[in-house]
Amino acid sequence: MINGQTWQNFGRNVSFRPKTIYQPKSEEEVLRILDSQRGSRIRVIGRLHSYSEASCCEDVLLDLQHLNTVRTEKRDDRVWATIGAGCQVKHALVELERQAGVTLPAVGLITEQAIAGAVSTGTHGSGKHSLSHYVAEVRVARYTESGEAVIRTINTGPELQAARCSLGCLGVIVSVGLWVRPQYCVEEHFRRYDALADVVAAEEMYPLQQFFLIPWRWDYWAQHRREVANSGNWRALIYQAYFFAVMEVGLHLIVLFLSKWFRPRWATHTFFRRVLPLTVIRHWNVVGKSQDMLVMEHELFRHVEIEVFVKRSKLDYALRVVRELVCFFDGDSKALASATSARLEQLGLLDPTDVSTYTHCYPICIRRILPDDTLISMASSDDEDSYSISFNCYARPSELRAFNRFSEVLTRILASLFEARPHWGKICPMDAAMVKSIYPQLAEFQRISAEFDPDARFRNDWASRLLFGEQSNEA
Numbered sequence: 001m002i003n004g005q006t007w008q009n010f011g012r013n014v015s016f017r018p019k020t021i022y023q024p025k026s027e028e029e030v031l032r033i034l035d036s037q038r039g040s041r042i043r044v045i046g047r048l049h050s051y052s053e054a055s056c057c058e059d060v061l062l063d064l065q066h067l068n069t070v071r072t073e074k075r076d077d078r079v080w081a082t083i084g085a086g087c088q089v090k091h092a093l094v095e096l097e098r099q100a101g102v103t104l105p106a107v108g109l110i111t112e113q114a115i116a117g118a119v120s121t122g123t124h125g126s127g128k129h130s131l132s133h134y135v136a137e138v139r140v141a142r143y144t145e146s147g148e149a150v151i152r153t154i155n156t157g158p159e160l161q162a163a164r165c166s167l168g169c170l171g172v173i174v175s176v177g178l179w180v181r182p183q184y185c186v187e188e189h190f191r192r193y194d195a196l197a198d199v200v201a202a203e204e205m206y207p208l209q210q211f212f213l214i215p216w217r218w219d220y221w222a223q224h225r226r227e228v229a230n231s232g233n234w235r236a237l238i239y240q241a242y243f244f245a246v247m248e249v250g251l252h253l254i255v256l257f258l259s260k261w262f263r264p265r266w267a268t269h270t271f272f273r274r275v276l277p278l279t280v281i282r283h284w285n286v287v288g289k290s291q292d293m294l295v296m297e298h299e300l301f302r303h304v305e306i307e308v309f310v311k312r313s314k315l316d317y318a319l320r321v322v323r324e325l326v327c328f329f330d331g332d333s334k335a336l337a338s339a340t341s342a343r344l345e346q347l348g349l350l351d352p353t354d355v356s357t358y359t360h361c362y363p364i365c366i367r368r369i370l371p372d373d374t375l376i377s378m379a380s381s382d383d384e385d386s387y388s389i390s391f392n393c394y395a396r397p398s399e400l401r402a403f404n405r406f407s408e409v410l411t412r413i414l415a416s417l418f419e420a421r422p423h424w425g426k427i428c429p430m431d432a433a434m435v436k437s438i439y440p441q442l443a444e445f446q447r448i449s450a451e452f453d454p455d456a457r458f459r460n461d462w463a464s465r466l467l468f469g470e471q472s473n474e475a
Contacts (some may be wrong), residue, residue, distance in 0.1 A: 041059040
């Protein structure tokens with residue numbers, strides 16, 4: 001047990017100071033802690049790679065980093081994996097391959113997160129469902145009606161849909177179970193496009209692709225990806241070394257320089273218009289292992305992020321509004337179309353003083369996510385694919401006010417126009433009314449959450465406010 005320690009997230013935009021911190025080493029110890037803390041407010045942290053207040057806690061905090069086992073077993077010619085809640089995704093990938101030659105059915109860009117945190121916030125890659133969708137079993141420590149701490153296994157029905165993305169509201173996840181798939185290889189190359197329609201059409205041939213809208217050029221660079229039968233070769237090693245040195249390190253060092261130390265707008269514009277394209281090698285086809293090709297090393301440089309999800313049918317219009325807002329905040333007071341300006345005024349968000357307050361300095365990443373069988377993950381849907389639109393900011397934590405304002409305006413107008421959904425684990429400037437309007441199955445989630453946690457012991461203020469419309473204070 002640890003007392004009186006302040007915790008900060010990876011982006012250093014969120015900090016909190018729990019009264020008591022536990023680091024249990026077993027599921028039995030989790031239950032003993034819950035029994036000893038009956039009546040307290042309890043939250044769980046993963047690796048703190050969230051930029052929202054999802055992990056904030058002022059009472060009892062559980063750090064489950066020691067619940068990190070990975071177990072595989074054959075069931076009917078398929079491989080089933082049970083993964084401890086605190087296991088980092090990168091460790092799970094290594095262990096799955098070592099034990100059974102398998103991998104996760106979906107992999108996000110970042111592998112630093114704990115598996116329970118990745119599942120609970122709807123973490124995703126591109127061209128597949130989110131990781132939450134594939135989870136077939138969730139084991140949750142909770143209180144019974146008599147107040148005893150027990151572990152309940154959830155593996156069917158609406159309860160499973162809720163547990164797949166629960167934001168910690170059902171209890172303490174101690175493990176997740178899912179069917180994993182044989183390890184596979186991915187072919188990748190870059191190509192430039194002028195039109196969004198051409199990029200999206202390429203998904204038929206490259207279903208795992210992600211693409212980038214390049215600010216200040218306003219063209220698209222697609223990272224075409226598809227699963228292939230042939231294995232990787234020495235060229236993949238050279239490509240990965242190039243990508244790490246030029247993109248993961250070189251690009252980010254320049255972005256840091258432009259974001260923190262040399263900030264005239266013309267310098268940022270010139271870099272993205274003239275210099276960045278020279279660093280991208282196009283039409284270089286390489287093949288490598290999936291978990292090497294589908295991830296990036298964003299954790300190398302501290303940043304914060306906003307990510308919003310729109311349906312495929314609304315992507316084109318949404319990206320036009322994105323461009324207008326980026327240019328408006330950069331200094332073009334005439335960038336907003338009349339319809340955009342009118343909607344901002346209607347929402348009480350049109351403020352001329354926002355002009356020239358924030359220059360965006362990072363490629364805007366766009367990824368396709370298939371519909372999730374969940375209640376409140378960002379891609380939960382019955383029929384239509386979603387696209388995530390990501391904005392990274394590398395400014396100093398003390399200088400994030402302008403980016404936070406940009407994020408608020410972006411989120412609220414896209415939600416108003418397109419029912420866009422911000423990522424639960426990124427900067428998340430929503431209120432209860434917005435959540436209710438964009439998540440049609442919220443009431444079902446609230447019902448199940450109340451059944452599992454009737455006294456709201458596993459919610460923090462953030463979850464109570466956004467998901468349940470309550471104004472509460474940590475006990």
